[in-house]
Amino acid sequence: xxxxxxxxxxxxxxxxxxxxxxxxxxxxxxxxxxxxxxxxxxxxxxxxxxxxxxxxxxxxxxxxxxxxxxxxxxxxxxxxxxxxxxxxxxxxxxxxxxxxxxxxxxxxxxxxxxxxxxxxxxxxxxxxxxxxxxxxxxxxxxxxxxxxxxxxxxxxxxxxxxxxxxxxxxxxxxxxxxxxxxxxxxxxxxxxxxxxxxxxxxxxxxxxxxxxxxxxxxxxxxxxxxxxxxxxxxxxxxxxxxxxxx
Amino acid sequence: xxxxxxxxxxxxxxxxxxxxxxxxxxxxxxxxxxxxxxxxxxxxxxxxxxxxxxxxxxxxxxxxxxxxxxxxxxxxxxxxxxxxxxxxxxxxxxxxxxxxxxxxxxxxxxxxxxxxxxxxxxxxxxxxxxxxxxxxxxxxxxxxxxxxxxxxxxxxxxxxxxxxxxxxxxxxxxxxxxxxxxxxxxxxxxxxxxxxxxxxxxxxxxxxxxxxxxxxxxxxxxxxxxxxxxxxxxxxxxxxxxxxxxxxxxxxxxxxxxxxxxxxxxxxxxxxxxxxxxxxxxxxxxxxxxxxxxxxxx
Numbered sequence: 001x002x003x004x005x006x007x008x009x010x011x012x013x014x015x016x017x018x019x020x021x022x023x024x025x026x027x028x029x030x031x032x033x034x035x036x037x038x039x040x041x042x043x044x045x046x047x048x049x050x051x052x053x054x055x056x057x058x059x060x061x062x063x064x065x066x067x068x069x070x071x072x073x074x075x076x077x078x079x080x081x082x083x084x085x086x087x088x089x090x091x092x093x094x095x096x097x098x099x100x101x102x103x104x105x106x107x108x109x110x111x112x113x114x115x116x117x118x119x120x121x122x123x124x125x126x127x128x129x130x131x132x133x134x135x136x137x138x139x140x141x142x143x144x145x146x147x148x149x150x151x152x153x154x155x156x157x158x159x160x161x162x163x164x165x166x167x168x169x170x171x172x173x174x175x176x177x178x179x180x181x182x183x184x185x186x187x188x189x190x191x192x193x194x195x196x197x198x199x200x201x202x203x204x205x206x207x208x209x210x211x212x213x214x215x216x217x218x219x220x221x222x223x224x225x226x227x228x229x230x231x232x233x234x235x236x237x238x239x240x241x242x243x244x245x246x
Numbered sequence: 247x248x249x250x251x252x253x254x255x256x257x258x259x260x261x262x263x264x265x266x267x268x269x270x271x272x273x274x275x276x277x278x279x280x281x282x283x284x285x286x287x288x289x290x291x292x293x294x295x296x297x298x299x300x301x302x303x304x305x306x307x308x309x310x311x312x313x314x315x316x317x318x319x320x321x322x323x324x325x326x327x328x329x330x331x332x333x334x335x336x337x338x339x340x341x342x343x344x345x346x347x348x349x350x351x352x353x354x355x356x357x358x359x360x361x362x363x364x365x366x367x368x369x370x371x372x373x374x375x376x377x378x379x380x381x382x383x384x385x386x387x388x389x390x391x392x393x394x395x396x397x398x399x400x401x402x403x404x405x406x407x408x409x410x411x412x413x414x415x416x417x418x419x420x421x422x423x424x425x426x427x428x429x430x431x432x433x434x435x436x437x438x439x440x441x442x443x444x445x446x447x448x449x450x451x452x453x454x455x456x457x458x459x460x461x462x463x464x465x466x467x468x469x470x471x472x473x474x475x476x477x478x479x480x481x482x483x484x485x486x487x488x489x490x491x492x493x494x495x496x497x498x499x500x501x502x503x504x505x506x507x508x509x510x511x512x513x514x515x516x517x518x519x520x521x522x523x524x525x526x527x528x529x530x531x532x533x534x535x536x537x538x539x540x541x542x543x544x
Binding site for chain 2: 041078238243
């Protein structure tokens, strides 16, 4: 187990914090760690900043995420990793599509030719607007901020042929709507998937999709890979390994 | 050159996927069977759906893994679909089961047989779940009763996976003597403490040690049991390359199972082992795997 000294803790929004720390690990955009809350649980978290200083952005949804989101300067983050296949970075114009905190692992991809879509249920879910210099569409289910609608509402306002690569991260159902919207267009895209993960090292079969492990074969999959995965957006595995349908 | 082997079922090569690694889901098993494994043993399946333990369920270092997944499984009634998917590979699937007593084991075995598995592997050795596995397996009378009962209820071969966490594995093996083959060894009960957090890492505290570090223990058990009982043995524990596999075969194993090494080498390890086995046979003038099974005992 590695440990890293916490330098800072930034409140990003309602129940969302960024924990800032320093490690020598070389992290590529899209990779993640298994962050350990000693005596509580262990959860996968991806990086929202990956230079010498590292940041992970945590949404509180359970005991472990609450513990990690509240780490403060002087505390230590315990973790193993980094794990997973990163995003492939291509030159040209990029579109980043993130649902809620799903935008966090996309932030390290931002350069001066990047455009963004951030979606959320309500205004409270929208974070990291500041990184986009207004080259950004915001859309909320209830219309409390930005456009009223879903991620496809925002996609429809853009000419997607202008982009050399789309990068998407969020719940699988949201990713599937993006995939369905673009699958018959000639558009390059990469998707970062999130499935119930236990071991993080490709052994326990908990996060599998069509025989691939999200933790080691992913979490990033290309649109071409997903075209051969009929479980994508259709089924998921419960913690016991039981397959259920979305 | 003959590399196919017989453990009560016929296998095209000696390399099987061990229970507990990437074998809870039909698609994953199918993919591994299509990539060089001659058969797969499923994750151990019980009577009911079971969530298992909270993470951390695994701690790993360069030479070992300690796991306490906690026998998570979808339950026998939900597992038929997974086996059907795995069987699309055309290769044999072996159903691993765990229960509290002979009655549960028999019921699970019959259901597995009805799902068209080729053999049953009895998990008598999981070291980290109360009331199951090792706790069942350390009672010779219970083991003997379970094996007899399951053998009388199914017509497919029955394998018993035994625990190294015992003072007398020969006694344990004798209790399971009616099995068609013995699977040696399961993981060794172990734990990890993080010295900075000052806490055990695994949520369950105790787990099972696997990986390269346990290979010498596995070799010794395979050799000792082969010498005492002369039964078919499937060797498992720390196999990472062809030399490890050959060592198990020479100790008496008719086939071997690969588990933890998938972490280091990915599922490509199965095709690599097949290629390296052929090369080893050619270089060492071996024509038939039968000629080296247990050769170290002769």
